[in-house]
Amino acid sequence: MSDNAAMQDENAFLIDAFRRQLSETVTPARIRGIERGEGADALWNELYDTGFLDALVPEASGGAGLTLAQAFPLLMAAGEHAVPLPFAETMVARGLLVRHGAPAPQRAVIVLGGDTQQVPGGRFATHALVERDGGGMLLRVTGDDLDVFGTGGCSSLDEGEVVARVPLPAGACQLAAAAVAAALMAGAMGRVLDMALRYAGARQQFGRALGKFQAIQQQLAVLAQEVITAQVAARSAFVGQDFDPARVAAAKCRANEAAGAACNIAHAIHGAIGATQEFDLQLYTRRLKEWQIAFGSETYWAARLGRLRLAAQTATSADFLRQHLAHEE
Amino acid sequence: MRLTVENYPPGTIPPHAEALRAPVKAFIAEQLAGSPAHLRARSWSGFDAGFSKALAARGWVGVGIPKQYGGAGLDPFSRFVLVEELLAAGAPVAAHWFADRQSAPLILHYGSEAQRTSFLPRICRGELFFCIGMSEPNSGSDLASVRSRAERVPGGWKLNGQKIWTTYAHKSHYMIALIRTSGTSEDRQQGLSQFLVDLSLPGVTVNPIKLGTGDSDFNEVFFEDVILPEDALVGTEGNGWQQVNAELAFERSGPERIYSSLVLLDLWASLLGGDPTPDEAARLGRMLARLAPLRAMSVAMTGLLAAGQSPLTEAALFKDAGTALEQQIPAEIADAIAARPDRAADPELLRTLAYLMQLNHVFSLRGGTREILRGMIARGLGLR
Numbered sequence: 176m177s178d179n180a181a182m183q184d185e186n187a188f189l190i191d192a193f194r195r196q197l198s199e200t201v202t203p204a205r206i207r208g209i210e211r212g213e214g215a216d217a218l219w220n221e222l223y224d225t226g227f228l229d230a231l232v233p234e235a236s237g238g239a240g241l242t243l244a245q246a247f248p249l250l251m252a253a254g255e256h257a258v259p260l261p262f263a264e265t266m267v268a269r270g271l272l273v274r275h276g277a278p279a280p281q282r283a284v285i286v287l288g289g290d291t292q293q294v295p296g297g298r299f300a301t302h303a304l305v306e307r308d309g310g311g312m313l314l315r316v317t318g319d320d321l322d323v324f325g326t327g328g329c330s331s332l333d334e335g336e337v338v339a340r341v342p343l344p345a346g347a348c349q350l351a352a353a354a355v356a357a358a359l360m361a362g363a364m365g366r367v368l369d370m371a372l373r374y375a376g377a378r379q380q381f382g383r384a385l386g387k388f389q390a391i392q393q394q395l396a397v398l399a400q401e402v403i404t405a406q407v408a409a410r411s412a413f414v415g416q417d418f419d420p421a422r423v424a425a426a427k428c429r430a431n432e433a434a435g436a437a438c439n440i441a442h443a444i445h446g447a448i449g450a451t452q453e454f455d456l457q458l459y460t461r462r463l464k465e466w467q468i469a470f471g472s473e474t475y476w477a478a479r480l481g482r483l484r485l486a487a488q489t490a491t492s493a494d495f496l497r498q499h500l501a502h503e504e
Numbered sequence: 505m506r507l508t509v510e511n512y513p514p515g516t517i518p519p520h521a522e523a524l525r526a527p528v529k530a531f532i533a534e535q536l537a538g539s540p541a542h543l544r545a546r547s548w549s550g551f552d553a554g555f556s557k558a559l560a561a562r563g564w565v566g567v568g569i570p571k572q573y574g575g576a577g578l579d580p581f582s583r584f585v586l587v588e589e590l591l592a593a594g595a596p597v598a599a600h601w602f603a604d605r606q607s608a609p610l611i612l613h614y615g616s617e618a619q620r621t622s623f624l625p626r627i628c629r630g631e632l633f634f635c636i637g638m639s640e641p642n643s644g645s646d647l648a649s650v651r652s653r654a655e656r657v658p659g660g661w662k663l664n665g666q667k668i669w670t671t672y673a674h675k676s677h678y679m680i681a682l683i684r685t686s687g688t689s690e691d692r693q694q695g696l697s698q699f700l701v702d703l704s705l706p707g708v709t710v711n712p713i714k715l716g717t718g719d720s721d722f723n724e725v726f727f728e729d730v731i732l733p734e735d736a737l738v739g740t741e742g743n744g745w746q747q748v749n750a751e752l753a754f755e756r757s758g759p760e761r762i763y764s765s766l767v768l769l770d771l772w773a774s775l776l777g778g779d780p781t782p783d784e785a786a787r788l789g790r791m792l793a794r795l796a797p798l799r800a801m802s803v804a805m806t807g808l809l810a811a812g813q814s815p816l817t818e819a820a821l822f823k824d825a826g827t828a829l830e831q832q833i834p835a836e837i838a839d840a841i842a843a844r845p846d847r848a849a850d851p852e853l854l855r856t857l858a859y860l861m862q863l864n865h866v867f868s869l870r871g872g873t874r875e876i877l878r879g880m881i882a883r884g885l886g887l888r
């Protein structure tokens with residue numbers, strides 16, 4: 176086996192292990208409990224002790240040393256399991272902090288800062304990595320109680336003491352925050368597709384499974400398109416060392432657009448039961464809606480991408496796609 | 505089957521294929537110098553035998569065909585690069601398009617040695633153009649119901665029936681036709697065969713059909729007691745359906761399913777210059793955000809095809825999403841310019857836009873309709 180194939184195998188093994196762990200620890204019952212305010216410390220400690228929060232920390236500093244591309248499936252898995260805490264955000268923040276010379280405090284729950292109307296998981300955050308004075312700054316924070324989606328998000332962070340300063344490039348925090356949101360959305364949409372498929376196979380009307388009706392089949396085909404194109408766009412944002420504006424713009428724009436269609440189709444196929452609190456679908460679609468307004472909408476990112484295209488002055492858009500948005504090893 | 509991002513493994517175009525890009529760009533720049541956008545917008549509907557011959561002279565028609573048959577012996581990634589550049593520039597590739605994409609690979613895989621040595625070198629020299637004869641008046645989406653029929657006669661076959669919507673039959677030398685050789689249309693996929701039909705034979709009549717725009721790109725083709733030689737049959741008698749399906753992943757996975765409106769998009773972008781309104785910037789970005797993952801998926805499928813796989817469901821999903829975007833681009837640009845009725849639009853932009861606005865509704869028909877593709881995706885998802 177080539178080195179490359181061996182590494183891929185190892186990574187696949189890691190991801191499987193992580194998904195298994197999430198299935199066991201982040202159960203729907205537990206998500207509901209945390210959303211009801213039953214305390215998140217126990218879950219955070221369990222997640223912390225898995226070691227996966229240091230996936231992006233270099234091996235020399237005690238982490239797994241994964242690249243962004245290798246870590247992407249972990250973030251998708253977090254979205255797929257609706258992890259009710261800013262786990263993915265903390266993972267990315269820890270990587271950024273260590274790489275820029277400031278290891279994260281033990282067990283800190285870190286969100287990423289940036290212009291946004293809603294910070295997912297912000298109410299659980301002890302720290303935020305934000306951009307200030309031309310660099311990055313790790314601050315102690317307390318989220319406000321404007322948790323409009325009931326997921327533990329907040330609309331603003333009350334800033335406390337400065338814990339560390341790191342030389343982050345301009346815009347890095349916002350890009351990381353939007354990229355993480357796109358990856359989580361990609362995962363959650365995968366779950367929503369799976370649930371819709373399973374339900375269409377099980378629920379019978381007019382003496383047949385819903386999935387046997389052509390109208391439903393066509394809707395599910397569209398759902399699959401939206402979900403998979405969003406997943407591919409998100410994956411393309413996780414290449415190289417640092418998040419790139421064009422890639423993140425395409426990823427968040429596509430994720431936002433797709434999420435609208437995905438939620439509508441998945442809920443349509445589930446009928447009334449899908450809208451209930453008892454049914455798990457809302458755990459994912461509620462988060463998708465929150466992520467849609469977190470760190471820039473599709474129009475915001477589309478406008479940035481459009482301006483990048485014009486500034487690049489490539490002869491054709493195919494050139495722009497190839498030079499700025501294609502997959503890179 | 506679970507359909508996820510993993511069905512499209514991340515891929516990069518290898519350096520040997522990328523190396524083709526610069527010379528292809530230079531060739532296109534020279535050939536298309538001064539060609540206006542509204543003509544380039546015809547893209548793979550634009551027929552120019554001279555262009556195809558010049559391209560062939562560079563060795564760029566039938567690049568995937570082995571050298572011993574006159575091709576360049578290159579891999580699918582090289583063809584991807586070539587085709588991407590041709591389509592992005594709006595080169596008139598229709599003359600050799602179907603032979604290059606479908607007929608030549610078909611003859612290579614299923615043809616006899618005599619057929620390969622007879623047809624492939626002429627295709628690669630840009631001398632032999634093919635059209636695709638599948639649809640009939642009563643067999644559109646329900647392709648397995650075709651009624652055109654070939655009967656064995658001493659020394660060959662006798663062909664009767666009719667094809668329709670055959671793109672550029674009036675300018676092609678041969679048709680690859682899906683024909684019934686046994687049973688009836690009730691036998692469906694059984695008893696179908698593929699033939700190489702010389703369109704200059706007695707008994708073949710080709711009548712152009714005009715589109716709403718007045719262009720005539722496609723035709724009806726009648727066969728009346730056309731006597732075909734024995735070796736007009738390609739592949740195995742009765743195996744036509746399987747052979748046709750083997751081509752579909754090639755036909756539906758390429759950049760021609762996302763770039764049909766690209767010349768328009770880029771003309772509009774160039775007119776926006778450095779100073780778009782927020783609305784214009786967002787519209788442009790939205791199209792690009794849709795294009796980006798689709799191009800990545802096309803590259804991914806190229807890798808799968810290069811590895812000998814046949815990603816049929818993946819290609820159906822890509823084509824349906826891609827043609828929807830191709831349709832959306834003219835609509836977005838129309839909305840953007842007419843959002844300012846007080847401002848005159850660039851005349852060339854108007855011409856290009858009008859061409860695509862009048863054509864974009866066919867993008868989801870050619871190569872299998874939306875509903876049929878979605879049915880295939882549903883099958884891939886395990887629903888059927």
Ligand SMILES: Cc1cc2nc3c(=O)[nH]c(=O)nc-3n(C[C@H](O)[C@H](O)[C@H](O)COP(=O)(O)OP(=O)(O)OC[C@H]3O[C@@H](n4cnc5c(N)ncnc54)[C@H](O)[C@@H]3O)c2cc1C
Nearest residue numbers: 636637638639644645669670671866869870871873875876
């Ligand atoms: C520009 C252009 C170029 C073409 N070039 C060629 C060519 O070169 N060679 C060739 O052989 N053909 C060609 N075609 C024909 C093309 O393949 C057919 O148009 C296509 O297969 C659909 O067939 P139809 O037009 O008969 O529509 P129909 O099959 O009659 O379909 C009409 C509508 O009904 C829907 N429909 C049909 N069956 C079902 C079903 N079971 N469930 C739900 N909906 C259904 C279809 O999706 C479509 O929306 C071309 C078409 C166009 C527009």
